Amino acid sequence: MFCTVKMLKLFGSLRPSAALFRTTAAAAQPSAHLATGPQQEQRTFYEFRTYSIRPDQNSAFLKLTNEKIHLRTAHSQLIGCWTVEYGGLNKFFHIWQYDSYSQRAAVRAAVAQDPSWISEYISKALPLLTAQDNEVLYLVPWSRLKSPPQQGGVFELVTFQMRPGGPAVWGGAFQAAMSAHDAPGYGKLLGAFHSEFGLLNRVHALWWFESADHRAECRHRAHTDARVVAAVRNSVAHLDSQRNQLMFPCPFSPMK
CATH class of the missing domain: 3.30.70.100 (Alpha-Beta Plaits)
Incomplete structure (x- = not known):
């Protein structure tokens, strides 16, 4: 009996407190956050x-x-x-x-x-x-595929290799960087896509410009816009690499 009572006291002293449970649960929250985010609808x-x-x-x-x-x-x-x-x-x-x-x-x-x-x-x-x-x-949750405002322009495919974690981690900063360029007219964003098969955590942004010179002018003006600079600076923390390709639509392309 004595041994039983002694053991109960000993194990009782080792029982985790409610505060410890709360701390453990709080520590688990970042993992849950990384695994969730806007769902593909x-x-x-x-x-x-x-x-x-x-x-x-x-x-x-x-x-x-x-x-x-x-x-x-x-x-x-x-x-x-x-x-x-x-x-x-x-x-x-x-x-x-x-x-x-x-x-x-x-x-x-x-x-x-x-x-x-x-x-x-x-x-x-x-x-x-x-x-x-x-x-x-897939299109990222906030993006919709759009048509160019007119025919006869050029297209830029910008490929971002993001750090692991998915849109739940980098989605907000990436959207802000895209919007900072699109909303003021530093290019026309036609769609933003994230990879499902292929190299993961890759995002493609498809842009339209009136011409290659128009694209160069827009890029120059964007670099002097404090809102763009701030948004890109926040997004680049999630970026591993980037590649840009300027493309001409084929005569038989539906989108041109």
Whole structure:
């Protein structure tokens, strides 16, 4: 009996206090914060595809694609396609939209069995390429895909490699940096996308400008805007690297 009472007293003295439980729970909150954030509401996703063209076959590839792209767009929606002018040579970049993964799987199956697409395009296009790459992305929760205000401009694809954590960690600062450029008119933001498959914690911002010179002018003015400088400074704390590509829309691109 004595041993039992003594042991109860001993273990009772080791029982964590309510304050300790509160401290432990509070310490767990940052982990919960990192795992949560704005949820993906849209099922619609976008596939970014980049093809590297043999330097001596660039014109041939674009001519063939211009003539035969209708065979592919009969199966699913093409948002746009561009050639990279600055930031990467002999690159063909295009965006496709899908409502679900099952829709994409059905489209891929149908395309693989389309004799016209295979014989008239794929068999001729593949020898002209050196590499292919793709990513699956969603629009960030606050972004919507927009059309350019007019045709005839240039597009900039800005790729940000963010530090791990996802939009719950860097989303607010990133949105503020994008808005600081978009709202005053230092470019027209057409969409901001975050990666689902491919390199994770990657964000692409698609911008439109009237011309390459207009883009240079806007960038110069943005660098003198204290609001932009402050917003970028806050966002860059979450950034590992950045890449910019200036692109020209193809004549057959729906977005141009």
